[in-house]
Amino acid sequence: MSKTRQAGAGMRYTLGQFASHAFLLALAFIFMFPFYVMLVTSFRAPQELFTPEFNWLPQVFTGAHYYIESLTATPVLTFMKNGVIISLGILLVQLLTAIPCAYALAKFEFRGRKLLFAIVIFALTVPIQVPALPLFLGLNAIGALDTYFAAMMPFFLSVFAIFLFRQSFKSYPDEIIHAARLDGMSEWAILWTIVVPGSVPAIAAFSVFSLTSHWNDLYWPMIVIRSNELMTPPLGLAYFADSESGENYGALMATATILTAPLMLAFLFAQRQFIRGITMTGVK
């Protein structure tokens, strides 16, 4: 009696597993469909795009034609270079400014500490679109519009980094810091050679978060960048998708593939860090 019941439960169990897999696979197909369309279209000849029937695979072999066209006819590589310079530049300054500040907030008592932390918490909720106008006017006033500096400046301070690193530094044992101090180490040396190496996971997760958000950002570059030579990947793509008559889908999709590839590949190689870094805004 009890045996049959168990068998029944086991069966229901595997049936449930099977149903879950079937459902998830169907959804996975839908979720992957845009990526498939991007890739397959980057290999299709124009005459195929304007025929009324849908083929799952290209009918004519175009090889790397559209990729070569994309790389030679549009400044894709320049966009990527700009994306790298701007997002790495932002990250570098963010780390250099946020780490010492977080250390002070985590480990020292000083006048104004509570106020500073309250402002950090408030600033966490303010998105870039709020200070955008005055920052634009300020950059214009000093004649710095349409430069790398303009593209990076609003993000030099990350209150999110301060908040996160403070959490991480707090858990670093005071005894070790104190021992180093007794050995005559300066606070800067303690911070960079002892405390920071202990927080590498938090710093790595933040770096992923920062690099992806600024590589992908359209809003701010759209405001301050005008010249083609300074455009970031999203801005360049938006610009060229528009100016190139909408007919050349092969090259457009090849460009989209090239510009999406770096982050996607990085994600595939370091999934855990990526998921942690990007959702860090959501989970602790």
Next chain:
Amino acid sequence: MPADIAAFPGPAPVAVSPRRRHGAQIPGWVSWSLAGPSVVLLVLLMLLPIAAIVLLSFTDYRFGALEVSFVGLDNYVDLNSDRAFWRALGNTFTYVAMVVPASVFLGLLLAVLINGLTRGRKIYQLIFFLPVTATLVAMATVWKYLLHGTIGPFNLLLKSWGLPAIDFFSDPDLVLGGLALINIWSLAGFNMVLFIAGLTAIPEELYDAASVDGMENPLDRFFSVTLPLLGPTTMFVIITSTITAFKVFDTVAVITRGGPRRGASDVLLYTTYLEGFTYFRMGSAAAMTVVFLAIIMIFAFLQARVLDRKVHY
């Protein structure tokens, strides 16, 4: 790209050693020299601009104009009677009302199904998270083509199955739905990860207890154990998704530019962007920004309340 939203604090550090802070004897100037650069940037990049935006919203400043005068609340009064502004605000909320329920429900569904699997969890997580990492602008150009009314693969498929075509981006009634679809696609995986984190925090014993109480049906267990315990996570996911959806900009800028026809997909940030950076009417753009900030602050306040409860929980 979802959200630079307020962070989720971890559990408060439990082991508070007696308040003997080894740093206490450090002179104040050391602390301030560490925090100094950040403080300067905080003032220059955040506090002053916020003060400036509020001030600007009381002026008639136009970019490049030589004269500025204070106009009091005129910009706000004008906004109040501006149909285009209300349409943008209404569209934004309609959009949020489509994106949030769908992406939260989908995220929860994915999380529960994946969490219940005995094998293959990792690969599914990877697949559903992929859209989160993809550059949204690039994927927006893909979606624009994918949903194209005549040559888009989506409509070719519909036609090959004998169904009528749906032209999302040139039909004023469907355009917000089309944009929402993209956001749901790019947000569901993000919510899934948050829900999976919430699910793994539920102690296994509770399910054992439920079985002992004779609860065999997985649906019963879901509604009596899982869902109540996921309550705080769900609230949090709803608010984060709301903030993300509320900030919709990229897809509108790339795909529809507020169209088709007059303003069918105008949303708050896009309208503000045009007002400030295309028409250079800084005063009224500043007033719109203040409205935007006020709404974001309300969401942030709710988020903080939810977090408080979760910490006590």
